[in-house]
Amino acid sequence: MNTARIADRTLVYDGWYKFFRLDLDMPDGSRAERHLLDNGSAVAVLPYDPQRRMCMLIDQPRAAVLHADEAPILEAIAGNLDGADPEERIIEEAMEEGGLRLAELEFVSCVWSLPPVSTERVTLYLAQYASEDRVADGGGAHDENECITVHEVGLDRLRDLVLAGDLTDSKTLILAQALMLRRPDLWD
Incomplete structure (x- = not known):
């Protein structure tokens, strides 16, 4: 299974929900930017x-x-x-x-x-x-x-x-x- 890991996390917005900019270290060694809405369960x-x-x-x-x-x-x-x-x-x-x-x-x-x-x-x-x-x-x-x-x-x-x-x-x-x-x- 391909595994990646979060290398860096930046909080962009903190209100009703939280919004993050993430840097992921990908399984192939590259780094990718992703965005994450943290709105709980x-x-x-x-x-x-x-x-x-x-x-x-x-x-x-x-x-x-x-x-x-x-x-x-x-x-x-x-x-x-x-x-x-x-x-x-x-x-x-x-x-x-x-x-x-x-x-x-x-x-x-x-x-x-x-x-x-x-x-x-x-x-x-x-x-x-x-x-x-x-x-x-x-x-x-x-x-x-x-x-x-x-x-x-x-x-x-x-x-x-x-x-x-x-x-x-x-x-x-x-x-x-x-x-x-x-x-x-x-x-x-």
């Missing part, structure tokens, strides 16, 4: 109701999507870990973003979101819920200006979005595909 969940054949997705203003001049995208509920346990954190996020009480989580994977430039790894879960678990409005943390809209989407529509290539958030696509593979009975 995150967690995401795709809640689904097997009885009503629905799932919960959200949308919120995203700088990259706005920059691309595209319409808001549907996403799984997610949040930064900020040092917390992934299971505890996603249960908090489900309540904050979706007004949803979750109990049992099904681990899917822990994935690199953008390994060429980001430190972020996202722990992914599926979680069942029922209509009585929707105990609040959700909408996100008002002091964080999240402006989240909650959507309950039919599982047939979710499948159609996946198959048409219209579910464009990668963590949500992975979770939707995991649900389709693990629970094909929901579409029988």
Whole structure:
């Protein structure tokens, strides 16, 4: 396996995230400049109701999507870990973003979101819920200006979005595909 090492690290920006300029010593002896966004780790969940054949997705203003001049995208509920346990954190996020009480989580994977430039790894879960678990409005943390809209989407529509290539958030696509593979009975 080719191994490289970080020879030098320069902090370029320190705000909501940290941005570094790196010099890497490459396996062939050369030196290469790279850039790194240090945005910590995150967690995401795709809640689904097997009885009503629905799932919960959200949308919120995203700088990259706005920059691309595209319409808001549907996403799984997610949040930064900020040092917390992934299971505890996603249960908090489900309540904050979706007004949803979750109990049992099904681990899917822990994935690199953008390994060429980001430190972020996202722990992914599926979680069942029922209509009585929707105990609040959700909408996100008002002091964080999240402006989240909650959507309950039919599982047939979710499948159609996946198959048409219209579910464009990668963590949500992975979770939707995991649900389709693990629970094909929901579409029988």
